[in-house]
Amino acid sequence: xxxxxxxxxKMRFPxxxxxxxxxxxxxxxLEALKKVPVFPVVLRKFHEMGLDRWLYCWNMAxxxxxxxKQFKTLHEILRESCEILDMPEPELYVTNNPFPNAWTxxxxxxxxTLRSSIVDSFTDEMLFDLIGHELGHIKAGHxxxxxxxxxxxxxxxxxxxxxxxxxDLAAMALVVAFYEWSRQAELTCDRAGLITCxxxxxxxxxxxxxxxxxxxxxxxxxxxxxxxxxxxxxxxSASDEVGxxxxxxxxxxxxxHPYPVLRMQELEKWxxxxxxxxxxxGDYAKVAAKSSA
Numbered sequence: 001x002x003x004x005x006x007x008x009x010k011m012r013f014p015x016x017x018x019x020x021x022x023x024x025x026x027x028x029x030l031e032a033l034k035k036v037p038v039f040p041v042v043l044r045k046f047h048e049m050g051l052d053r054w055l056y057c058w059n060m061a062x063x064x065x066x067x068x069k070q071f072k073t074l075h076e077i078l079r080e081s082c083e084i085l086d087m088p089e090p091e092l093y094v095t096n097n098p099f100p101n102a103w104t105x106x107x108x109x110x111x112x113t114l115r116s117s118i119v120d121s122f123t124d125e126m127l128f129d130l131i132g133h134e135l136g137h138i139k140a141g142h143x144x145x146x147x148x149x150x151x152x153x154x155x156x157x158x159x160x161x162x163x164x165x166x167x168d169l170a171a172m173a174l175v176v177a178f179y180e181w182s183r184q185a186e187l188t189c190d191r192a193g194l195i196t197c198x199x200x201x202x203x204x205x206x207x208x209x210x211x212x213x214x215x216x217x218x219x220x221x222x223x224x225x226x227x228x229x230x231x232x233x234x235x236x237s238a239s240d241e242v243g244x245x246x247x248x249x250x251x252x253x254x255x256x257h258p259y260p261v262l263r264m265q266e267l268e269k270w271x272x273x274x275x276x277x278x279x280x281x282g283d284y285a286k287v288a289a290k291s292s293a
Contacts, residue, residue, distance in 0.1 A: 008080065010128075010198055011280060016086050018140045019285035021191040021275075023266075026140070029181035033145065036177050038161065038170040045155050046148050052107045055147065059105060063093035063113055074114070077124065081131045081196045087139050092131075094119060100210060102130055104137040107144050121214030125197055126206040132196020136189035146185070149178045149256070182256040190267045195279060200271050204264065211260040230265040 013020075033039060046052070066075045071094060082089045090110035100118035105111055112134040122130060137143055148155070152175065161171040194203045204223045212221065257263070270276065278284065 010080065010084055010196075012084055012086070013195070013279065013282075013284060014086055015286040016279075017285040017287045018136075018188070020279055021136070021188060021195060022140060023184060023187040023191070023270075025184040026181070026188040029177070029184040030145070033174075033177040033181045036170070036174045038174050039177075041159065042148060042152070042155050042174065043144075045159055046151070049155070049158065051151055051155075052147060055150070056106050056109055056111070059093060059111060059113055063095035066092040066094060073124070074119070074127070077127050078112070078131055081128055081135055084196050084198075085132065085135055085139055085192065087135060090135070090138055100213070102134055104134045104143055105147055105150075107147055110138045110143055112138075117214075118210075121209055122206060125199065125202045126209065129193040129197035129203045129206045131193075133189045133193035135196070136192025137185070139192065140185070140188055142185050142189075145178070146182065149182060152178060179256060183258045186257050186263060187266050190263055191270055191276075194267060194271065194276060198280070200268075200276075203267065207260060207264050207267070226264065227268060230261040230268070233259075233261045234265050 064070060066072075066078065068075060071092075074092060074094065078092045079089060090104075090106070090112055093111060093113040095113055095115055097115040098117050100115055100121055102112065102114045102118055105113070112131065114130070118130065119127070137146065156168075156171050156174075161168045190203070190207075193206070194200060197203055197206075201223060204227065205221070208221055208223055208226045209218070211226075258266075
Protein backbone atom coordinates (compact mmCIF):
# COMPACT_ATOMS: atom_id res chain seq x y z
CA UNK A 1 0.00 0.00 0.00
CA UNK A 2 1.05 3.59 -0.52
CA UNK A 3 2.45 5.46 2.45
CA UNK A 4 1.61 9.00 3.61
CA UNK A 5 4.15 11.56 4.76
CA UNK A 6 2.57 13.57 7.57
CA UNK A 7 4.33 16.83 6.66
CA UNK A 8 2.49 17.31 3.36
CA UNK A 9 -0.09 14.54 3.23
CA LYS A 10 1.06 13.50 -0.25
CA MET A 11 1.02 9.81 -1.00
CA ARG A 12 4.19 7.87 -1.78
CA PHE A 13 4.14 4.93 -4.17
CA PRO A 14 6.92 2.45 -3.42
CA UNK A 15 8.14 0.49 -6.46
CA UNK A 16 5.64 2.16 -8.79
CA UNK A 17 6.20 1.13 -12.39
CA UNK A 18 5.72 3.35 -15.42
CA UNK A 19 3.13 0.78 -16.51
CA UNK A 20 0.89 2.31 -13.85
CA UNK A 21 0.53 5.54 -15.81
CA UNK A 22 2.05 5.08 -19.27
CA UNK A 23 -0.31 5.92 -22.13
CA UNK A 24 -0.87 3.02 -24.50
CA UNK A 25 -0.40 5.41 -27.41
CA UNK A 26 3.05 6.27 -26.00
CA UNK A 27 4.08 2.60 -26.12
CA UNK A 28 2.70 2.12 -29.62
CA UNK A 29 4.35 5.25 -31.01
CA LEU A 30 7.70 4.32 -29.50
CA GLU A 31 7.56 0.86 -31.04
CA ALA A 32 6.76 2.43 -34.40
CA LEU A 33 9.69 4.84 -34.01
CA LYS A 34 12.11 2.01 -33.24
CA LYS A 35 11.02 0.18 -36.39
CA VAL A 36 12.03 3.00 -38.74
CA PRO A 37 15.10 1.54 -40.53
CA VAL A 38 17.33 4.58 -40.17
CA PHE A 39 16.68 4.98 -36.43
CA PRO A 40 19.47 2.64 -35.15
CA VAL A 41 21.96 4.51 -37.35
CA VAL A 42 20.86 7.84 -35.86
CA LEU A 43 21.24 6.47 -32.32
CA ARG A 44 24.78 5.28 -33.04
CA LYS A 45 25.70 8.64 -34.53
CA PHE A 46 24.26 10.44 -31.52
CA HIS A 47 26.57 8.51 -29.20
CA GLU A 48 29.56 8.80 -31.52
CA MET A 49 29.24 12.59 -31.66
CA GLY A 50 29.06 12.84 -27.85
CA LEU A 51 26.01 15.07 -28.09
CA ASP A 52 24.59 14.08 -24.71
CA ARG A 53 27.68 15.36 -22.91
CA TRP A 54 27.73 18.52 -25.03
CA LEU A 55 24.09 19.32 -24.24
CA TYR A 56 24.68 18.65 -20.54
CA CYS A 57 27.62 21.09 -20.45
CA TRP A 58 25.65 23.68 -22.43
CA ASN A 59 22.78 23.50 -19.93
CA MET A 60 25.10 23.82 -16.92
CA ALA A 61 26.86 26.80 -18.50
CA UNK A 62 23.72 28.93 -18.78
CA UNK A 63 21.52 27.84 -15.86
CA UNK A 64 21.74 27.81 -12.05
CA UNK A 65 21.73 24.43 -10.32
CA UNK A 66 19.30 24.06 -7.43
CA UNK A 67 20.25 22.45 -4.13
CA UNK A 68 19.95 22.81 -0.35
CA LYS A 69 21.76 26.18 -0.56
CA GLN A 70 20.40 27.35 -3.91
CA PHE A 71 16.66 27.69 -4.54
CA LYS A 72 15.98 25.52 -1.51
CA THR A 73 12.20 25.40 -2.01
CA LEU A 74 12.50 24.17 -5.60
CA HIS A 75 14.99 21.54 -4.49
CA GLU A 76 12.65 20.35 -1.73
CA ILE A 77 9.77 20.06 -4.23
CA LEU A 78 12.04 18.00 -6.47
CA ARG A 79 13.09 15.72 -3.60
CA GLU A 80 9.55 15.10 -2.47
CA SER A 81 8.39 14.51 -6.04
CA CYS A 82 11.11 11.88 -6.46
CA GLU A 83 9.96 10.20 -3.25
CA ILE A 84 6.39 10.13 -4.55
CA LEU A 85 7.41 8.47 -7.83
CA ASP A 86 10.07 6.33 -6.10
CA MET A 87 12.98 7.30 -8.33
CA PRO A 88 16.50 8.75 -8.05
CA GLU A 89 16.88 12.50 -7.85
CA PRO A 90 18.05 14.19 -11.08
CA GLU A 91 19.79 17.56 -11.17
CA LEU A 92 17.51 20.61 -11.23
CA TYR A 93 18.32 23.95 -12.87
CA VAL A 94 16.69 27.36 -13.31
CA THR A 95 17.45 29.59 -16.29
CA ASN A 96 16.39 33.15 -17.07
CA ASN A 97 13.81 33.27 -19.85
CA PRO A 98 10.55 35.23 -20.24
CA PHE A 99 8.78 32.44 -22.14
CA PRO A 100 7.44 29.78 -19.70
CA ASN A 101 8.77 26.30 -20.34
CA ALA A 102 10.64 23.38 -18.78
CA TRP A 103 12.51 20.43 -20.21
CA THR A 104 14.40 17.31 -19.30
CA UNK A 105 17.73 16.14 -20.70
CA UNK A 106 20.80 14.11 -19.84
CA UNK A 107 20.90 10.48 -20.88
CA UNK A 108 23.83 9.67 -18.58
CA UNK A 109 23.20 12.43 -16.02
CA UNK A 110 19.50 13.37 -16.06
CA UNK A 111 18.55 16.95 -15.34
CA UNK A 112 15.46 19.15 -15.37
CA THR A 113 15.60 22.80 -16.34
CA LEU A 114 12.88 25.30 -15.41
CA ARG A 115 12.63 28.71 -16.97
CA SER A 116 12.34 31.57 -14.48
CA SER A 117 9.02 32.69 -15.99
CA ILE A 118 7.32 29.38 -15.29
CA VAL A 119 8.60 29.40 -11.71
CA ASP A 120 7.12 32.88 -11.28
CA SER A 121 3.74 31.98 -12.78
CA PHE A 122 3.21 28.67 -10.95
CA THR A 123 2.31 28.11 -7.31
CA ASP A 124 4.27 25.55 -5.30
CA GLU A 125 1.52 22.97 -5.88
CA MET A 126 1.59 23.61 -9.63
CA LEU A 127 5.35 23.13 -9.52
CA PHE A 128 4.74 19.64 -8.10
CA ASP A 129 2.71 18.95 -11.24
CA LEU A 130 5.36 20.47 -13.52
CA ILE A 131 8.31 18.71 -11.91
CA GLY A 132 6.35 15.46 -11.69
CA HIS A 133 5.69 15.76 -15.43
CA GLU A 134 9.41 16.14 -16.14
CA LEU A 135 10.28 13.28 -13.79
CA GLY A 136 7.81 11.19 -15.77
CA HIS A 137 10.04 11.62 -18.82
CA ILE A 138 13.00 10.26 -16.88
CA LYS A 139 11.15 7.39 -15.23
CA ALA A 140 9.49 6.35 -18.51
CA GLY A 141 12.83 6.22 -20.34
CA HIS A 142 11.96 9.08 -22.68
CA UNK A 143 15.17 11.06 -22.25
CA UNK A 144 17.34 9.25 -24.82
CA UNK A 145 14.74 9.58 -27.56
CA UNK A 146 13.72 13.14 -26.72
CA UNK A 147 17.37 14.24 -26.59
CA UNK A 148 18.06 12.63 -29.95
CA UNK A 149 14.98 14.42 -31.25
CA UNK A 150 16.32 17.81 -30.17
CA UNK A 151 19.27 17.41 -32.55
CA UNK A 152 17.67 15.03 -35.05
CA UNK A 153 17.98 17.28 -38.10
CA UNK A 154 21.65 17.96 -37.30
CA UNK A 155 22.35 14.23 -36.98
CA UNK A 156 20.60 13.50 -40.27
CA UNK A 157 22.71 16.21 -41.85
CA UNK A 158 25.89 14.63 -40.47
CA UNK A 159 24.79 11.36 -42.01
CA UNK A 160 24.16 13.05 -45.34
CA UNK A 161 20.43 12.44 -45.08
CA UNK A 162 18.14 15.43 -45.33
CA UNK A 163 14.43 15.92 -44.84
CA UNK A 164 14.33 19.16 -46.78
CA UNK A 165 15.49 19.88 -50.31
CA UNK A 166 16.17 16.52 -51.94
CA UNK A 167 13.82 14.18 -50.09
CA ASP A 168 15.14 11.18 -48.22
CA LEU A 169 12.03 9.11 -47.54
CA ALA A 170 13.61 7.13 -44.70
CA ALA A 171 14.74 10.31 -42.96
CA MET A 172 11.33 11.92 -43.44
CA ALA A 173 9.64 8.83 -42.01
CA LEU A 174 11.91 9.05 -38.96
CA VAL A 175 11.08 12.72 -38.38
CA VAL A 176 7.33 12.07 -38.63
CA ALA A 177 7.59 9.03 -36.32
CA PHE A 178 9.61 11.00 -33.79
CA TYR A 179 7.10 13.84 -33.57
CA GLU A 180 4.22 11.41 -33.22
CA TRP A 181 5.98 9.61 -30.37
CA SER A 182 6.93 12.92 -28.71
CA ARG A 183 3.29 14.02 -28.61
CA GLN A 184 2.11 10.71 -27.15
CA ALA A 185 4.90 10.75 -24.54
CA GLU A 186 3.50 14.01 -23.18
CA LEU A 187 0.25 12.24 -22.29
CA THR A 188 2.17 9.78 -20.14
CA CYS A 189 3.96 12.58 -18.34
CA ASP A 190 0.80 14.60 -17.76
CA ARG A 191 -0.38 11.59 -15.76
CA ALA A 192 2.89 11.51 -13.82
CA GLY A 193 2.39 15.18 -12.99
CA LEU A 194 -1.10 14.49 -11.67
CA ILE A 195 0.15 11.58 -9.55
CA THR A 196 2.79 13.89 -8.09
CA CYS A 197 0.65 16.94 -7.32
CA UNK A 198 -2.30 14.67 -6.38
CA UNK A 199 -4.97 17.20 -7.32
CA UNK A 200 -6.76 17.22 -10.66
CA UNK A 201 -7.76 20.85 -10.10
CA UNK A 202 -4.10 21.77 -9.61
CA UNK A 203 -3.02 19.87 -12.74
CA UNK A 204 -5.80 21.50 -14.78
CA UNK A 205 -4.94 24.94 -13.42
CA UNK A 206 -1.29 24.42 -14.35
CA UNK A 207 -2.31 23.47 -17.90
CA UNK A 208 -4.60 26.50 -18.08
CA UNK A 209 -1.87 28.82 -16.79
CA UNK A 210 0.65 27.38 -19.24
CA UNK A 211 -1.81 27.84 -22.12
CA UNK A 212 -3.06 31.34 -21.32
CA UNK A 213 0.07 32.62 -19.65
CA UNK A 214 0.21 34.50 -16.38
CA UNK A 215 -1.62 37.83 -16.41
CA UNK A 216 -2.99 40.33 -13.91
CA UNK A 217 -6.36 38.61 -14.40
CA UNK A 218 -5.20 35.23 -13.06
CA UNK A 219 -7.95 35.27 -10.45
CA UNK A 220 -10.52 35.33 -13.25
CA UNK A 221 -9.29 32.07 -14.80
CA UNK A 222 -11.79 29.20 -14.71
CA UNK A 223 -10.68 25.59 -14.79
CA UNK A 224 -14.23 24.40 -15.46
CA UNK A 225 -14.57 26.74 -18.45
CA UNK A 226 -11.24 25.43 -19.78
CA UNK A 227 -12.45 21.85 -19.39
CA UNK A 228 -15.66 22.77 -21.20
CA UNK A 229 -13.57 24.22 -24.01
CA UNK A 230 -11.56 21.00 -24.26
CA UNK A 231 -14.75 18.93 -24.43
CA UNK A 232 -16.24 21.27 -27.03
CA UNK A 233 -13.14 20.97 -29.21
CA UNK A 234 -13.43 17.20 -29.14
CA UNK A 235 -17.16 17.27 -29.98
CA UNK A 236 -17.01 19.77 -32.87
CA SER A 237 -19.06 19.11 -35.99
CA ALA A 238 -17.92 17.09 -39.00
CA SER A 239 -17.25 20.25 -41.01
CA ASP A 240 -15.02 21.54 -38.23
CA GLU A 241 -13.17 18.22 -38.23
CA VAL A 242 -11.86 19.05 -41.70
CA GLY A 243 -10.37 22.25 -40.34
CA UNK A 244 -8.83 20.38 -37.42
CA UNK A 245 -7.29 17.88 -39.84
CA UNK A 246 -5.79 20.64 -41.99
CA UNK A 247 -4.34 22.35 -38.91
CA UNK A 248 -2.74 19.06 -37.89
CA UNK A 249 -1.31 18.40 -41.35
CA UNK A 250 0.19 21.87 -41.73
CA UNK A 251 1.33 22.37 -38.13
CA UNK A 252 0.45 19.66 -35.64
CA UNK A 253 2.24 16.81 -37.41
CA UNK A 254 5.57 18.52 -36.71
CA UNK A 255 4.78 19.67 -33.17
CA UNK A 256 6.50 18.03 -30.20
CA HIS A 257 3.47 18.54 -27.94
CA PRO A 258 -0.25 17.94 -28.48
CA TYR A 259 -2.52 20.96 -28.42
CA PRO A 260 -3.25 21.99 -24.80
CA VAL A 261 -6.99 21.32 -25.13
CA LEU A 262 -6.24 17.78 -26.29
CA ARG A 263 -3.82 17.20 -23.41
CA MET A 264 -6.43 18.49 -20.99
CA GLN A 265 -9.11 16.23 -22.38
CA GLU A 266 -6.87 13.16 -22.37
CA LEU A 267 -5.84 13.79 -18.77
CA GLU A 268 -9.47 14.25 -17.72
CA LYS A 269 -10.46 11.00 -19.47
CA TRP A 270 -7.72 9.11 -17.63
CA UNK A 271 -8.71 10.75 -14.34
CA UNK A 272 -12.42 9.91 -14.60
CA UNK A 273 -11.67 6.36 -15.80
CA UNK A 274 -10.77 5.42 -12.22
CA UNK A 275 -7.12 4.62 -13.02
CA UNK A 276 -5.90 7.57 -10.95
CA UNK A 277 -8.04 6.64 -7.94
CA UNK A 278 -6.70 3.09 -8.03
CA UNK A 279 -3.15 4.39 -7.80
CA UNK A 280 -4.09 6.67 -4.91
CA UNK A 281 -5.45 3.63 -3.08
CA GLY A 282 -2.20 1.75 -3.57
CA ASP A 283 -3.45 -0.48 -6.38
CA TYR A 284 -0.84 0.09 -9.09
CA ALA A 285 1.66 -1.79 -11.27
CA LYS A 286 5.02 -2.24 -9.56
CA VAL A 287 8.52 -2.81 -10.85
CA ALA A 288 9.63 -6.44 -10.90
CA ALA A 289 11.21 -7.60 -7.66
CA LYS A 290 15.01 -7.57 -7.75
CA SER A 291 16.68 -10.96 -7.77
CA SER A 292 18.41 -11.92 -4.55
CA ALA A 293 20.94 -14.04 -6.43
